[in-house]
Amino acid sequence: MKKFLLGGAAFIWFAAPALAADIPPRTYPSAPVATAPQAIYNWTGFYLGGHLGGAFAGSNSLEGSSARFMGGVQGGF
8 A cells, every 4th residue: 555655646746847847937027238329420520541552463474573552642621
């Protein structure tokens, strides 16, 4: 009789988690999304800029170097 009661108790003990499987998981409110402050640009005023570039070609030509350079300056108000 003790084995029967022990077996029944074990069955109930191990079957209880199966009933909890149908319960939806607990939901937690999500934290508000932190956004970066908007940058305010002021495009008025004087500006000055420059650019520089170059290109190299790899060849064994006897005519000379294939290197080219270019550049420039920009400005405005």
